[in-house]
Amino acid sequence: MKNLAVIRTVSVLTGVIGALVSPHVTAMGMGGCMMGCTSTATIIDPPRGAAFSDPQVMQNISSIQGIVEVNLEAKIAPVNINGTVANLQTYNGAYPAPTIKVKKGDLLKVHFKNSLPDTGLNMMGEPRADTNLHTHGLHVSPEGKSDNVMQRFGRTQSFDYEYDLDWHPDGNLNWYHPHAHGNAAEQVWAGQAGALEVDDETPVLSGYETHIMVLKDISLSGGAPAAHTGSDFMNGKEGDTMMVNGKVNPLLAMRPGQVQRWKIVNASNARFYKLSLASHNLNVVGTDGGLLDKPYSQSTVLLSPGERIDVLVKASTTKGYYKLLAQPYNRGAGASATQQITLLTANITGTSLIQSLPTSVNPNAVRVAVPAGAVTRNLTLSMGMMGGGMMGGMGMATINGIAFSETNGVIDAYTIPSLLNTYEVWNISNQSMMDHPFHQHVNHAQVISISGGDSAYKSLYTNTPAWKDTVIVPAMGSIKLLVPVKDFTGMTMFHCHILEHEDMGMMGIWDIQ
Numbered sequence: 001m002k003n004l005a006v007i008r009t010v011s012v013l014t015g016v017i018g019a020l021v022s023p024h025v026t027a028m029g030m031g032g033c034m035m036g037c038t039s040t041a042t043i044i045d046p047p048r049g050a051a052f053s054d055p056q057v058m059q060n061i062s063s064i065q066g067i068v069e070v071n072l073e074a075k076i077a078p079v080n081i082n083g084t085v086a087n088l089q090t091y092n093g094a095y096p097a098p099t100i101k102v103k104k105g106d107l108l109k110v111h112f113k114n115s116l117p118d119t120g121l122n123m124m125g126e127p128r129a130d131t132n133l134h135t136h137g138l139h140v141s142p143e144g145k146s147d148n149v150m151q152r153f154g155r156t157q158s159f160d161y162e163y164d165l166d167w168h169p170d171g172n173l174n175w176y177h178p179h180a181h182g183n184a185a186e187q188v189w190a191g192q193a194g195a196l197e198v199d200d201e202t203p204v205l206s207g208y209e210t211h212i213m214v215l216k217d218i219s220l221s222g223g224a225p226a227a228h229t230g231s232d233f234m235n236g237k238e239g240d241t242m243m244v245n246g247k248v249n250p251l252l253a254m255r256p257g258q259v260q261r262w263k264i265v266n267a268s269n270a271r272f273y274k275l276s277l278a279s280h281n282l283n284v285v286g287t288d289g290g291l292l293d294k295p296y297s298q299s300t301v302l303l304s305p306g307e308r309i310d311v312l313v314k315a316s317t318t319k320g321y322y323k324l325l326a327q328p329y330n331r332g333a334g335a336s337a338t339q340q341i342t343l344l345t346a347n348i349t350g351t352s353l354i355q356s357l358p359t360s361v362n363p364n365a366v367r368v369a370v371p372a373g374a375v376t377r378n379l380t381l382s383m384g385m386m387g388g389g390m391m392g393g394m395g396m397a398t399i400n401g402i403a404f405s406e407t408n409g410v411i412d413a414y415t416i417p418s419l420l421n422t423y424e425v426w427n428i429s430n431q432s433m434m435d436h437p438f439h440q441h442v443n444h445a446q447v448i449s450i451s452g453g454d455s456a457y458k459s460l461y462t463n464t465p466a467w468k469d470t471v472i473v474p475a476m477g478s479i480k481l482l483v484p485v486k487d488f489t490g491m492t493m494f495h496c497h498i499l500e501h502e503d504m505g506m507m508g509i510w511d512i513q
Contacts, residue, residue, distance in 0.1 A: 041328050042340070044340065044341045045323075045340075045342045046248050046342060047249065048249055048251050048345050049248050050250055050251070051250065051251055051253070052211070052245070052250040052251060052252035052253075052344065053245060053250070054099070054211055054212050054245065055098060055194065055245050056098040057099050057101060058070045058072075058098035058099060058101070058194075059071075062109070066105065066106055067107050068100070068101070068102045068106050068108050068109070069108075069109040070100060070108075070109070070111070071111045071113070072097075072110050072111065072112050072113070073091065073092055073112075073113045073114075073115050074090075074112075074115060074178075075090060075091075075115040075116065076089060076090070077090045077094075079191065079246070081241060081243075081246075082247075082248045084220060085223070086225070087223060087224050088225060089187055089190035089191045094194075095191050095246045096191075096194050096195070096216060096245060097176070097192065097194025097195075098194055099194060099195040099197055100176065100195070100196045100197070101197050101199065102165060102196070102197070102198055103165070103198065103199045103201065104166075104168050104169070104170055104198060104199075105165055105166055106165045107164055107165070108161075108162070108163040108165060109161070109162050110161040110163075112133055112153070112158060113157075113158045114131055114154065114156065114157050115156070116128070116129040116131060116155055118155055122182070122186055123228060123230070123233070124182035124183070124504075126180070126182035126183050128183065128186065130152050130154055130180050130183055131152065131153060131180050131183060131187060132149060132153055132179055132180045133176060133178065134149050134176065134177055134441075135147050135163060135174060136174055136175050136176065136177060136469070137172060137175065137196070137288055137308070137444075138163060138165070138174055138196070138198075139168045139443065139487065139488075140163045140165065140167075140168065140442070140488070141442075141488045141490060142441060142442050142488060142490040142512075143489070143491075145159075146161065146164070147163065147441065147442070147492070149492070150491065152180040165198065167487045167488075168198060169198075169290040169444070170200050170291065170362075171198055171200020171201065171286070171290055171291055172198050172200070172286060172288065172289060172291075172308070172310070173196075173197055173198075173212065173286075173308045173310060174198065175194060175196055175214075176193070176194055176196050177194075179493075181502075181503065183503070185237065185500045185503045186228060188269055188499055189225055189228070189499070190224075190225040191218075191225070193216065193267040194214070195212050195214055195263075195265055197212065200286075200291055202291065202362070204358045204361060205358070207355070208260060208261040210261040210262075211252070211263070212245075212263050212264075213244050213245060213262055213264045213265070214244070214245050214265055214267050215243075215264065215267060215273055215343065216243055216268055217238060217239030217242045217243070217268050217269075217271050218239040219239040219240045220241070226239075228500070233500040233503070234383070234395050234500075235270070235434075236269060236270025236271075236305075236333060236499075236501065237269050237270055238270055238336055239268075239271070240335075242271070242326065244343050244344045249344060250344055250345075251345050252344055252346050252347065253347050253349060253350070254315040254349075255315065255351060255352060256315055256316065256317045256348055256349075256352040256353070257317050257352045257353055257355060258353040259314045259315070259355040259356070259357060260313050260315070261285075261310070261312055261313075262310075262311050262312075263286075263308070263309075263310050264308065264309050264310075264311070266303040266307050266308070268305050269305060269498065270331075270498045270500065271334065271336050272302065272303065272304050272329050272331045273302070274300050274301075274303075274326060274329040274454075275301045275309075275325070276300045276301075276324075276325050276327055277322060277323070277324050277346065278322040278325070279316055279318075279322055280346075281299060282297075282298050282299075282311040283295035283296065283297050283298070283357055284296045284311050284460065285310050285358075285361050286309070286310025286361075287309060287461075287466040287468055288308050288444060288468045288469045288470055289444030289468060289469060290362070290467055291361050291362035292361055292362060292464055292465060293360065293363060293464075293465055294359060294360055295358065295361065296460060298311075298456060299456070300327065300456055302329065302457045304331075304470065304472045304497065305437055305499070306437055306439050306469075306470040307437065307468075307470045312358075314355070316348055317352065319348050320348055321347055321348075322348065323342045323344075323345055323346075324343045324344040325340060326339070326343055332432070332435055332475045365465040366465050367446060367465045368446055370425060370448070371423045374422070374423045374424055374425050374482075375422065375424045376427065377416055377424055377425070377426045377427065378426075379429070379508075380399070380430075381399060381430045381431065381473060381496060381506060382397070382398045382431045383398075383434065384396045384397070395504065396505055397502075397504040397506035398506060399414045399495075399506055400414045400508075401414075402505075402508070403504070403506075404495070404505045404507040404508065404509075405505060413508050414508040415508060415509040415511055416494070416510050416511065417511045417513060418510065418512050419485065419512075419513055420486070420488075420489055420513065423484055424483045424485060425448070425482060425483070426445070426481045426483050427478065428478060428479050428480075428481065429477075429478040430474060430476060430477055430478065432476070433476065434475050435472050436496040436501065437470050437471065437472050438470065438472075438496060439469055439495055439497040440483065440492075440493075440494040440510065441469070441493050442492050442512070443483060443485060443486060444467035444469050444484075445467070445481040445483045445484070446465070446481065447466065447479060448462070448481065449479065450471075450472075450474065451478045451479070452474035452477025453472060453475075454472075454474075457472060489512045489513060490512055491509055491510070491512075492509075492510045492512070493508070493510060494507070494510050495507030495508065
């Protein structure tokens with residue numbers, strides 16, 4: 001086990017360039033185009049698949065009230081991917097990993113075991129078997145046995161994590177995945193990801209049928225996840241098979257007039273999902289950091305990697321099949337720029353169940369004004385050239401000109417030193433031709449402003465009392481966040497959640513003192 005606790009900030013000279021993209025030509029258009037290009041949409045509309053099912057639920061081996069205790073093993077296991085059996089990297093042999101269910105105030109104990117095989121070094125020069133665990137979205141300590149991503153574990157090693165949820169907000173969907181620098185992209189791509197649900201126990205929402213949806217894409221080669229290339233790291237790796245809870249276009253039954261609650265997480269490495277449901281609106285009642293004051297009706301909802309959304313869907317009274325689509329969205333790279341994908345089909349059938357949407361959800365949800373004296377931070381996200389060329393197609397991804405790196409336990413990174421019990425304003429600009437989803441650990445933030453990008457996304461997050469831990473910084477655009485620094489000290493991370501960019505160096509240290 002390595003405990004990376006030495007921080008050294010250095011200056012790195014890097015040129016700013018646009019994303020490098022290899023065009024992916026399809027029968028109906030061209031994917032992977034740069035910002036501003038036009039092309040014909042490629043329709044990916046697979047046949048209706050098996051009945052929808054939620055992910056497995058992780059067994060709680062504790063009999064003590066207020067303690068949730070689970071066994072979590074990272075291992076290779078055979079998984080059926082749309083009719084093809086492939087050996088994926090999993091947690092407990094499941095794809096997606098089992099959902100961990102907790103409540104506010106619980107103590108979560110995770111007995112973690114690394115059973116990944118020794119398969120040598122990856123493109124980043126890291127032992128592929130090294131891994132760790134990040135509880136993305138939990139407001140918990142970043143130190144010791146909690147959400148300490150400075151730790152990493154070699155094959156056959158075990159560790160007992162503990163997460164105290166006393167300070168966590170009421171009710172939200174989170175997820176868990178590896179965060180060992182240089183290995184995160186390959187391991188999440190290969191299957192190591194699962195939902196982590198904090199029950200909101202909100203009476204106004206308790207009467208609705210509720211489902212968890214893990215959105216994940218993958219490509220297979222030789223009975224295993226397709227290997228990364230240099231261009232995959234520059235662009236972010238997208239798959240050719242898009243799934244909900246490990247199934248292609250599952251069929252979800254709804255009754256006419258019924259209201260269902262869908263908790264959705266984008267667990268993909270780089271694919272963005274611009275969601276829409278035919279002839280229906282998505283009524284947003286919660287975001288990364290918890291519940292909103294009321295439902296906000298949206299015709300589309302954009303989810304970048306790492307983001308979560310909590311929506312109510314009121315089924316039409318007209319029976320039939322209605323497709324949940326990922327509409328084309330040009331993030332500056334990737335085939336998804338021109339793809340329209342059927343992710344799931346809602347089958348409205350059976351006897352009517354007339355339910356109404358609530359008018360109020362969480363009265364305590366409010367937008368917070370910027371306090372006087374809040375410290376301002378300026379961060380710039382860039383994609384750059386490595387010295388001596390592109391090194392086989394790979395480049396460098398930086399924050400304020402510095403690429404995160406670690407050698408012999410010493411970390412070189414741009415570092416933000418923050419004081420506990422304060423508020424800060426983070427101005428984050430993007431000097432590349434590609435969207436970057438910005439993720440900060442431990443504390444959720446509110447979005448003050450967004451320059452550029454999707455107009456509906458901007459309107460939703462700058463006008464509602466949403467708390468976020470992952471926010472899209474549009475290509476050549478910027479965002480401004482109000483960041484509370486509360487409850488926990490310690491060193492944690494902020495980074496791009498296109499995981500390939502994180503591994504390339506678009507990550508910094510947040511030192512809360």
